[in-house]
Amino acid sequence: MDGIPQADEGWTVAGRRFRSRLIVGTGRYKDLPETKAAIEASGAEMVTVAVRRVNLSDASQPMLQDFVPPDRFTYLPNTAGCFTAQDAVRTLRLAREAGGWNLVKLEVLGPPPFLYPDMAATFEAAAALLADGFEVMVYCADDPVAAKRLEEMGCVAIMPLGAPIGSGLGVANPFMIKAIIAQARVPVLVDAGIGTASDAALAMELGCDAVLLNSAIAHARDPVRMARAMKAAVAAGRDAFLAGRMPRSPAADPSSPVAGLIR
Amino acid sequence: MAGQIEIEVNGERREVPEGASVAELLTLIGLAAPKVAVERNLEIVPRSAWSSTRLGAGDRLEIVHFIGGG
Numbered sequence: 040m041d042g043i044p045q046a047d048e049g050w051t052v053a054g055r056r057f058r059s060r061l062i063v064g065t066g067r068y069k070d071l072p073e074t075k076a077a078i079e080a081s082g083a084e085m086v087t088v089a090v091r092r093v094n095l096s097d098a099s100q101p102m103l104q105d106f107v108p109p110d111r112f113t114y115l116p117n118t119a120g121c122f123t124a125q126d127a128v129r130t131l132r133l134a135r136e137a138g139g140w141n142l143v144k145l146e147v148l149g150p151p152p153f154l155y156p157d158m159a160a161t162f163e164a165a166a167a168l169l170a171d172g173f174e175v176m177v178y179c180a181d182d183p184v185a186a187k188r189l190e191e192m193g194c195v196a197i198m199p200l201g202a203p204i205g206s207g208l209g210v211a212n213p214f215m216i217k218a219i220i221a222q223a224r225v226p227v228l229v230d231a232g233i234g235t236a237s238d239a240a241l242a243m244e245l246g247c248d249a250v251l252l253n254s255a256i257a258h259a260r261d262p263v264r265m266a267r268a269m270k271a272a273v274a275a276g277r278d279a280f281l282a283g284r285m286p287r288s289p290a291a292d293p294s295s296p297v298a299g300l301i302r
Numbered sequence: 303m304a305g306q307i308e309i310e311v312n313g314e315r316r317e318v319p320e321g322a323s324v325a326e327l328l329t330l331i332g333l334a335a336p337k338v339a340v341e342r343n344l345e346i347v348p349r350s351a352w353s354s355t356r357l358g359a360g361d362r363l364e365i366v367h368f369i370g371g372g
Binding site: 064065066067068071074087088089090091092093095098099102103104109114116117119129132133134136137204205252253254257 | 311312313314331332333337338339340341344346348349364365366367368369370371372
């Protein structure tokens with residue numbers, strides 16, 4: 040060892056290893072070329088995707104797969120827009136058939152305006168999916184009791200929200216995220232709420248294994264540049280977590296020696 | 303000339319030839335090769351069964367694929 044720490048060792052979920060600790064969504068971009076450019080810039084290896092009806096009137100329109108190829112990126116199908124356990128399970132069964140993989144993101148949402156996770160429905164859907172052989176990364180409330188229960192059921196990653204989906208409010212309750220991380224034996228990701236690079240860095244400094252975001256990049260004025268910022272923020276936050284922050288002090292503690300001052 | 307039957311695909315009514323299979327429906331729609339999944343009356347039709355699964359009058363189908371999402 041030459042004293043310079045090794046590059047990040049990466050993280051593992053459901054037996055799959057990833058170097059990047061950033062998972063990005065593929066929605067809300069201006070068009071598919073911008074989606075591709077932003078995802079490339081983010082360095083993400085896993086991307087979330089939605090399952091929707093094929094447009095029957097124009098079945099030849101360009102598809103996400105042509106721009107974000109599933110052989111280069113791990114597709115993580117989501118259940119965005121599902122408000123019942125039944126709809127979520129049905130959606131992911133279709134996703135498994137379309138893609139041929141078991142690793143999925145479960146989210147069952149409560150009503151607007153907060154779209155806060157509906158935990159009763161989330162437990163119900165998680166149980167059905169786990170029994171059906173899925174590997175479930177689960178979006179959930181920032182509730183340590185719920186998070187532990189999901190882990191004990193067999194979910195492969197716990198993904199509490201930082202703040203409501205698409206709100207850009209950052210990590211609203213860092214103490215509870217930290218509490219969830221402290222007790223977890225599976226990866227913990229902050230999912231939803233990230234607004235800018237410092238939010239992503241904070242989530243990583245709390246000890247998250249990775250961060251999942253979409254709107255913070257897609258709704259930035261310059262999405263590709265923000266994607267690059269997020270890549271750097273997640274890496275910086277991880278390093279800061281490993282390095283261990285200095286203690287906070289209410290009083291000044293000068294860095295320069297007090298001895299040898301001119302008089 | 304076989305008769306036509308009415309089915310529902312992604313919420314739209316549609317006529318297909320009597321005895322048509324799921325695979326033939328996909329060809330009619332113009333979905334050549336892409337990664338789609340098909341559900342018929344709330345049951346998944348695996349890709350391996352597309353050719354052997356015949357459509358019946360009143361069937362409700364969902365044909366889905368992956369799109370951008372967060």
